[in-house]
Amino acid sequence: MSRLVVISNRIPKDDAPAGGLVFALDELLSKRGGIWIGADDPSDSRKDGLKQIGAGAYDRFVFQLSHAEHEKYYHGYANSALWPTFHSRRDLMRHRADWFAVYYDVNSRVASLIANMLKPDDIVWIHDYHFLPLASKLREWKVTNQIGFFLHIPFPSRTDINALPEHTMLPDWLAAFDLVGLQTQRDVAACREYLRQTGEVELLISGGRVQRQHRTFAINSFPIGVDADAIAKAAGTAHADVAERVKTAGPLILGVDRLDYSKGLIQRVEGFGRYLDFYNSEGLRPTYLQIAPVSRGDVTAYQDIRQQLDEIAGSVNGSHADLDWTPIRYVRRNVSRDVISGLYRHADICLVTPLADGMNLVAKEFIAAQAPEDPGVLILSQFAGAAEQMEDALPVNPFDTDSIAAAIAKAISMPIDERKERYLSQSRSVFSEDIAWWGRTYLDRLASMAVA
Numbered sequence: 001m002s003r004l005v006v007i008s009n010r011i012p013k014d015d016a017p018a019g020g021l022v023f024a025l026d027e028l029l030s031k032r033g034g035i036w037i038g039a040d041d042p043s044d045s046r047k048d049g050l051k052q053i054g055a056g057a058y059d060r061f062v063f064q065l066s067h068a069e070h071e072k073y074y075h076g077y078a079n080s081a082l083w084p085t086f087h088s089r090r091d092l093m094r095h096r097a098d099w100f101a102v103y104y105d106v107n108s109r110v111a112s113l114i115a116n117m118l119k120p121d122d123i124v125w126i127h128d129y130h131f132l133p134l135a136s137k138l139r140e141w142k143v144t145n146q147i148g149f150f151l152h153i154p155f156p157s158r159t160d161i162n163a164l165p166e167h168t169m170l171p172d173w174l175a176a177f178d179l180v181g182l183q184t185q186r187d188v189a190a191c192r193e194y195l196r197q198t199g200e201v202e203l204l205i206s207g208g209r210v211q212r213q214h215r216t217f218a219i220n221s222f223p224i225g226v227d228a229d230a231i232a233k234a235a236g237t238a239h240a241d242v243a244e245r246v247k248t249a250g251p252l253i254l255g256v257d258r259l260d261y262s263k264g265l266i267q268r269v270e271g272f273g274r275y276l277d278f279y280n281s282e283g284l285r286p287t288y289l290q291i292a293p294v295s296r297g298d299v300t301a302y303q304d305i306r307q308q309l310d311e312i313a314g315s316v317n318g319s320h321a322d323l324d325w326t327p328i329r330y331v332r333r334n335v336s337r338d339v340i341s342g343l344y345r346h347a348d349i350c351l352v353t354p355l356a357d358g359m360n361l362v363a364k365e366f367i368a369a370q371a372p373e374d375p376g377v378l379i380l381s382q383f384a385g386a387a388e389q390m391e392d393a394l395p396v397n398p399f400d401t402d403s404i405a406a407a408i409a410k411a412i413s414m415p416i417d418e419r420k421e422r423y424l425s426q427s428r429s430v431f432s433e434d435i436a437w438w439g440r441t442y443l444d445r446l447a448s449m450a451v452a
């Protein structure tokens with residue numbers, strides 16, 4: 001089997017908070033082996049070369065950036081320009097030419113480091129928006145290996161992406177990969193539509209292929225999954241302890257997210273507030289437990305969302321709390337994966353209400369953790385990539401906070417038979433299209449591009 005070389009900005013480190021991408025790739029590489037290259041914590045001065053930080057089921061290497069580079073490449077171009085643009089938030093997009101210059105330079109440098117260590121039959125798999133130009137830079141180094149790309153976030157609409165000054169380079173960047181993997185069919189359609197509009201490619205009918213000058217590459221969807229069996233097992237083990245710790249007087253409604261404006265947290269709290277105001281006819285005392293550790297705290301838009309969330313959660317609690325009841329419990333610290341699995345199992349409802357989201361692993365983890373004989377209800381935004389596969393979740397439009405309130409009311413009173421039916425249908429795809437399935441399907445498709 002060829003060696004797999006994975007590149008992503010974030011890489012597992014003992015002390016680092018993780019997000020969806022890290023959990024997913026760690027599960028995959030632990031089973032398959034290979035090399036993972038990512039960014040080290042920034043230091044005062046930039047250091048050249050790759051440093052090995054771990055060996056075991058797979059080997060880990062890091063490249064090092066100075067604080068100044070990290071600021072412009074990561075907080076600047078990646079998270080203040082690309083992230084909002086790709087999440088339909090042009091209003092939050094900030095653009096600076098020097099951010100892009102450093103982003104591009106970091107990609108060039110990482111390409112030179114990787115080109116130097118590749119063996120001829122290595123398979124290279126690059127992840128996410130931090131490395132859009134990386135394959136084009138590797139091709140400049142005459143790298144002829146198979147190079148795949150997976151975008152974990154949504155592919156933006158034509159209008160949004162046109163707001164990004166550097167989008168004119170995107171067709172070249174994409175064409176340097178052999179396979180561009182996206183989360184959903186909706187993303188594939190958006191990407192093909194964008195390329196069609198540039199007029200610089202020929203969209204072939206078969207297999208999502210695209211021809212650009214002398215190169216043929218493919219754009220396909222590969223909805224990312226979770227390690228459903230492991231989550232189910234952890235949920236079974238952790239459940240009793242968690243239930244003991246989280247005592248509630250009524251139904252437990254759970255939210256688990258990085259604190260990010262794309263996750264629809266404000267709308268969710270508002271929706272819960274509206275439920276308490278107008279839909280709670282039986283006078284229940286539900287608890288909404290939101291776990292939302294701070295992420296990207298150095299970016300202004302993230303400081304703003306944190307402040308807004310504090311205010312609105314405080315206001316809902318202020319209106320409804322009693323001496324022995326706090327409707328919203330808001331936990332900002334990181335919670336272990338096992339405890340989260342136990343919470344999923346213990347919760348009656350999981351609220352997943354992003355305004356835009358590549359996939360959303362929390363939706364799938366929640367379903368994986370349920371007890372089949374007494375499952376909870378997933379309320380799922382129509383704008384999460386997961387909604388394409390999980391049609392039997394209770395759908396909501398998070399911009400319509402009344403729809404969230406109504407969905408909570410419906411979930412709380414849902415008869416057991418309907419809960420089981422919905423769970424069964426969702427669990428089929430969650431358990432069969434799991435993280436191993438995702439990795440296998442993607443890598444098989446990438447290999448098929450070599451022989452085509």
Ligand code: ADQ
Pocket residue numbers: 018019020021023024152153224256257258291292293333334335336337340357358359360361362365
């Ligand atoms: P994220 O935006 O990070 O991922 P998501 O898919 O929801 O979003 O994954 C979050 C992960 O972090 C889940 O596995 C969750 O259990 C975990 N997590 C969240 N809060 C936690 C906490 N407090 N403590 C511990 N763990 C926590 C990006 C894209 C998504 C895409 C994933 C994977 O934005 O759309 O689904 O990558 O491709």
